[in-house]
Amino acid sequence: MDLDTLLTHHLEKAWDGETLFALLRPQAGDLSVVDRRVLIQEKVDRVLEDGRQVVQWQALCLLQACAEIATLSEAEADLIPTILAPWADRGLLTEKPESVSGSRRCKDAGALRSGLENYIWPNRHNASWAWDAVRQFKAAATGGLEGAPQAGVLNEAEIIVPLYEEEGCLARLILRALAGCGELRVFPDPRFMPFVEYDADFLTSLEQAIDYVCSSDLLNARPEFDVRWRIQRTDDMALYVLKGSSAGAAFALTLSRLLAALTPEAN
Numbered sequence: 141m142d143l144d145t146l147l148t149h150h151l152e153k154a155w156d157g158e159t160l161f162a163l164l165r166p167q168a169g170d171l172s173v174v175d176r177r178v179l180i181q182e183k184v185d186r187v188l189e190d191g192r193q194v195v196q197w198q199a200l201c202l203l204q205a206c207a208e209i210a211t212l213s214e215a216e217a218d219l220i221p222t223i224l225a226p227w228a229d230r231g232l233l234t235e236k237p238e239s240v241s242g243s244r245r246c247k248d249a250g251a252l253r254s255g256l257e258n259y260i261w262p263n264r265h266n267a268s269w270a271w272d273a274v275r276q277f278k279a280a281a282t283g284g285l286e287g288a289p290q291a292g293v294l295n296e297a298e299i300i301v302p303l304y305e306e307e308g309c310l311a312r313l314i315l316r317a318l319a320g321c322g323e324l325r326v327f328p329d330p331r332f333m334p335f336v337e338y339d340a341d342f343l344t345s346l347e348q349a350i351d352y353v354c355s356s357d358l359l360n361a362r363p364e365f366d367v368r369w370r371i372q373r374t375d376d377m378a379l380y381v382l383k384g385s386s387a388g389a390a391f392a393l394t395l396s397r398l399l400a401a402l403t404p405e406a407n
Contacts, residue, residue, distance in 0.1 A: 345388030
């Protein structure tokens with residue numbers, strides 16, 4: 141199935157994440173990355189006027205931009221503003237003032253990652269999320285889809301959690317540490333979790349878990365890595381919404397294990 145057919149006639153199948161990730165890969169299908177951008181722009185402009193599935197369509201736009209940036213070399217990083225301009229014009233992301241963006245670049249980061257740091261990303265996304273998406277698209281282009289999730293992974297931790305709001309099913313909570321900017325940014329997996337919606341209780345429990353771990357004795361210094369997280373049902377059914385606070389304690393425990401394994405100086 142091509143991208144146009146999926147977005148036009150089988151949209152309910154699009155929001156499982158991995159399906160669209162595969163179709164957005166730079167080498168996938170007959171459309172160039174620029175043609176895909178134009179296609180998505182046309183559909184997004186119609187859909188967003190109706191206010192339908194805004195979170196999912198915004199994530200699709202950002203993923204498309206990351207797929208296009210993944211085709212660039214470090215020497216072509218000056219093209220990032222051109223690629224992101226259509227989405228900035230639509231209010232999906234905002235360019236930082238030069239005084240801020242220049243001071244927030246990652247230490248020893250390449251030009252592509254530094255270019256992503258120049259923008260304020262929407263919702264639960266951030267520049268580390270975008271860079272991880274770019275890195276996974278690049279890995280998929282060279283090593284196939286199987287190797288993409290492992291791109292840049294330093295370590296991982298996993299736990300089984302109940303999802304009471306999903307008819308009591310079980311799920312795997314997977315946290316992976318990635319080389320970061322020294323700010324311990326935590327973000328959902330851009331390949332598997334880009335279209336999942338969260339309610340206020342879930343987001344609050346997630347933020348409280350992160351704040352609790354980051355204020356604990358585990359951190360004598362800010363880690364030089366970020367954390368990508370994913371929740372996957374054990375029955376492999378698609379996950380579209382995460383509700384409630386039931387995963388907060390499990391998230392704090394798993395994040396603590398991950399940090400303890402990667403910060404040997406911690407108490």
